[in-house]
Amino acid sequence: MKSLTEYLWMNTPTERALINITPQVAELVRKSGVHEGLVLVNAMHITASVFINDDESGLHRDFDRWLEKLAPHEPLAQYAHNDTGEENADAHLKRTIMGREVVVALTNGRLDFGPWEQIFYGEFDGRRRKRVLVKIIGE
Amino acid sequence: MKSLTEYLWMNTPTERALINITPQVAELVRKSGVHEGLVLVNAMHITASVFINDDESGLHRDFDRWLEKLAPHEPLAQYAHNDTGEENADAHLKRTIMGREVVVALTNGRLDFGPWEQIFYGEFDGRRRKRVLVKIIGE
Amino acid sequence: MKSLTEYLWMNTPTERALINITPQVAELVRKSGVHEGLVLVNAMHITASVFINDDESGLHRDFDRWLEKLAPHEPLAQYAHNDTGEENADAHLKRTIMGREVVVALTNGRLDFGPWEQIFYGEFDGRRRKRVLVKIIGE
Numbered sequence: 001m002k003s004l005t006e007y008l009w010m011n012t013p014t015e016r017a018l019i020n021i022t023p024q025v026a027e028l029v030r031k032s033g034v035h036e037g038l039v040l041v042n043a044m045h046i047t048a049s050v051f052i053n054d055d056e057s058g059l060h061r062d063f064d065r066w067l068e069k070l071a072p073h074e075p076l077a078q079y080a081h082n083d084t085g086e087e088n089a090d091a092h093l094k095r096t097i098m099g100r101e102v103v104v105a106l107t108n109g110r111l112d113f114g115p116w117e118q119i120f121y122g123e124f125d126g127r128r129r130k131r132v133l134v135k136i137i138g139e
Numbered sequence: 140m141k142s143l144t145e146y147l148w149m150n151t152p153t154e155r156a157l158i159n160i161t162p163q164v165a166e167l168v169r170k171s172g173v174h175e176g177l178v179l180v181n182a183m184h185i186t187a188s189v190f191i192n193d194d195e196s197g198l199h200r201d202f203d204r205w206l207e208k209l210a211p212h213e214p215l216a217q218y219a220h221n222d223t224g225e226e227n228a229d230a231h232l233k234r235t236i237m238g239r240e241v242v243v244a245l246t247n248g249r250l251d252f253g254p255w256e257q258i259f260y261g262e263f264d265g266r267r268r269k270r271v272l273v274k275i276i277g278e
Numbered sequence: 279m280k281s282l283t284e285y286l287w288m289n290t291p292t293e294r295a296l297i298n299i300t301p302q303v304a305e306l307v308r309k310s311g312v313h314e315g316l317v318l319v320n321a322m323h324i325t326a327s328v329f330i331n332d333d334e335s336g337l338h339r340d341f342d343r344w345l346e347k348l349a350p351h352e353p354l355a356q357y358a359h360n361d362t363g364e365e366n367a368d369a370h371l372k373r374t375i376m377g378r379e380v381v382v383a384l385t386n387g388r389l390d391f392g393p394w395e396q397i398f399y400g401e402f403d404g405r406r407r408k409r410v411l412v413k414i415i416g417e
Contacts, residue, residue: 003314036142044392053185058219080336105274114183135383175281192324197358244413253322
């Protein structure tokens with residue numbers, strides 16, 4: 001069994017952002033030399049997400065508005081977590097909707113994707129250095 | 140390490156549907172000859188889902204109504220994604236709630252399931268040919 | 279390839295509960311002897327969840343209130359599933375938001391976690407014996 005472990009550093013200039021990290025993951029798949037296996041990609045911080053969807057800017061605006069409706073940032077006092085001095089309780093909830101991780105099949109040495117699948121980093125509490133873990137196992 | 144990769148084709152006659160794909164996945168597990176390992180089952184399209192829950196028709200109606208409440212199909216103009224000519228922005232959101240994938244343990248050559256666990260394909264933008272990926276790795 | 283399969287038994291005294299199971303999972307990782315690989319941790323029941331977030335009691339209250347807003351327990355008659363004699367339709371929906379499973383990387387024989395990541399069992403229909411599956415594969 002081969003394995004490869006790498007960390008991608010993220011630091012978004014805005015509070016919320018969606019970033020396509022497919023090229024970086026695909027490059028690590030090549031580097032790993034794994035032909036048949038699995039790749040796990042996960043946010044290592046609990047106010048961020050890794051998910052798969054379409055790289056379409058209108059959809060990304062829809063995600064942003066929709067998450068704000070399901071888990072609004074304000075009023076801050078609606079969340080007990082914000083009593084700790086944080087203002088990011090909503091970011092924990094938004095990340096929960098979007099998910100922490102994806103597991104993707106590697107087939108013939110490539111990400112085995114449908115036509116529109118792309119891997120995104122979802123940031124909901126930005127302007128901090130955070131990491132994404134990429135773990136590849138297989139043969 | 141053994142591995143097996145197969146694709147299930149789906150094409151639902153209705154816009155939305157939940158289909159139990161456990162028998163097909165179990166058959167592929169047998170075919171793989173893997174006794175200890177993992178199986179990844181994921182939708183390859185970003186308006187569809189693979190998830191695990193109960194095979195109970197009332198619950199399936201509840202899922203459908205609930206998703207329509209959290210991410211309504213109409214009005215179409217509420218979603219920027221629909222400005223591209225699509226009418227399926229809500230399907231992207233519904234699939235996000237339900238999840239893209241499941242990872243299931245294989246133990247003694249079988250899906251290691253609790254008493255009510257069943258694998259479902261969730262379609263939220265049907266009447267198109269789409270694929271589900273089944274990837275099995277282990278020994 | 280090495281593997282290890284274990285089951286954690288849960289039985290919460292309350293209807294809903296969040297329980298940190300990181301120590302148990304970390305102990306099983308040690309027991310497995312796996313240095314590089316993956317661990318799958320999943321609820322085996324469809325009204326419970328396994329997820330990763332912060333071990334902060336205020337946040338846990340926020341999760342509880344938020345889930346009750348997105349998928350309220352009452353009125354019971356709003357859910358077709360409850361016509362079967364169950365009263366737990368909302369628990370199926372809450373578990374869907376929180377997720378069935380997590381997959382965590384094992385690196386150098388340890389859970390490869392960010393600074394605040396902890397694994398939780400989420401119970402939404404308690405006072406019953408239920409199991410959590412821990413499956414470790416790697417080398």
